[in-house]
Amino acid sequence: MALSAVAAPWLRRLAPETAHDAAIAALRYGLAGRQTIAADPRLAVTAFGRTLAHPIGLAAGFDKNAVACDGLARLGFGFIEAGTVTLRAQPGNPKPRLFRLDQDGALINRMGFNNAGIEPFVAALRRVDRSRIPVGANIGINKEGATPLADYPTLVRKVAPHADYIVINVSSPNTPGLRDLQSVDRLDAILDAVARETGGREAGGREAGAHPPLFVKLAPDLDEAVLPDLVALAVARGLAGLIVSNTTLARPADLASAARGEAGGLSGAPLFNRSTRMLARVRLLAGERLTLIGAGGVANAEQAFTKCRAGADLVQIYTSFVAQGPAVIGRIVAGLGGLLDRYGCARLSDITGRDADRLAELAP
Template sequence: MLPPSLLMPLMRRLDPETAHDLSLTALRLGLAGADTTPDDPILETQAFGRTLKNPIGLAAGFDKNAAAVNGLGRLGFGFVEAGTVTLRPQPGNPKPRLFRLTEDKAVINRMGFNNEGLDVFLENLERVDRRRVVLGANVGINKEGADPERDYPTLVNAVSPHADYITINISSPNTPGLRDLQSEQRLAAILSGISSPKPVFVKIAPDLSEDGLEAVISVAVQHGVTGLIISNTTIARPATLKSPFRGETGGLSGAPLFAPSTAMLARAYKLAGGRLMFIGAGGISAPEDALAKILAGASLVQLYTGFAYQGPALLPKLKTGLAVLLRTLGFANVAQAVGAGT
């Protein structure tokens, strides 16, 4: 197996979805290596009733079927979120549906919840070494024939025994009507049917209005949700985008998402007033980015696009740099830094 420093440039020459599939295969087969360096103790974090070695997780979407969770866990993530899984298998949207915006350090995807369905997902979850991997399960609804008020509780009940936390995905822009479920009435109807012994999070879009964000927080608190993941991809297209793929339909992630998602995180942290826990996602590719999310109110952070571009080498860079930054600012641990910048 080639080292990541040589492998990543080769992977970037491939079609993005082909490269992604090859990466998952390598991880599933244990060919992607392992990070054996102990994490700095300052990064140790308590969440989901578990002790995490660090607050840096992998976001949902990378391993939709939970096929490579053990391999991903060996790379040094503090936690791994698998999915999004739907009740029934579905192929997703027509290809091409994944685009690298290299000039912008970004990605546009319109995958459409392509996955092998709940039965395969559960079989794969049973193979996860839960002693070594802190695991989240991200659930969504099928494009056709879905009943959100029925399907989300069914999915949560099914995955709860196998995961440390569950994420309700109501914010992908690639399933028609899904983001409408962020409305106060629809979200309340979904959450009222969910009862789980595990922490439940709701993943929201960065394109929510200020009133919409306030409503989501109110409903989440009312229904005993543990926290929010801020944020999913954006349908906005900043004028600064340079890539020829900038006009493609789908959700934009990566560097252009960092500022708006972090601003929304800070607003949400203030609105929640300590009643919710936040996981910050969107545009993290350097230690300073991870710290900014934590200072804005995130107890944990998640990677996707930065990991897709930089590969496993990003993790030790983030962890080492974050530990240095925390000490430089006088924090004894991650928890002390949460929300300190708001």
């Protein structure tokens, strides 16, 4: 069946979540083929203590239960993020909960962390061949009965032996109250609890490295005034970095698709400026102290390059992968090589944050 199993055309005739489930099944059972991405050596990046052939990764939420990681690795991603996984299995919101906004190059989702829970996730992750590419684990809390100060540390401890990096997700818009955990005090308490549970680094204290590099994923709707304190906290707590960003609750006035009024997080093209602006602001605040993963609206090489100029060390895609199929990975990677020539860069990492000043002023 090769790549057509997860390529866009026939899947796009199905309801969005049916198409997603079909793609996951094809990837899981080895029916999605293999794609060799000839990455220019100048695109190689070091992150999570590993060398990645190129910086284009799959964002969280596609492989929530980590069952398709090997199939996704065969498509040529530079890295993959599985999850979001919660402690206990939960069904998520009632369907329909995923909507295509074709005229806008966007999706709206209100999945609500549908997942099978941490035990199957860890069992699946344990079987993944991570020698090929790094795999991250994105963790969140249940809609009901959650205790963030206990749940995040437990989740970190459980995924730690099986992941190259861990993402604390406090930014999905579909779990009531989750985004409030982005306040400096509440995030500090979570990171402190994680450090205590794992023997990791406490504020200004020791660094035991009991878990892989830790990231926090931010919402693009945060008040920019909190960014300095959040970045300072990330550095003080020894985070490896930040992911900027998750989906937005904003609805740009020019959205044209019928589904634009659906509740949930908006991803894809209309998120690009908003998330890139915030990424640039975070880079200006962090300097070289954090690894930044840029996500939001990347559908081609120019946009991936702009994320890097704004400050991204690595770039993630989701919506464009759904819309264009696996070929988007090769298109972006090939295009990045050409852009390096045009800009006269010896390595992609030379341009990280080069235009952060200007891109921090993008109109969201």
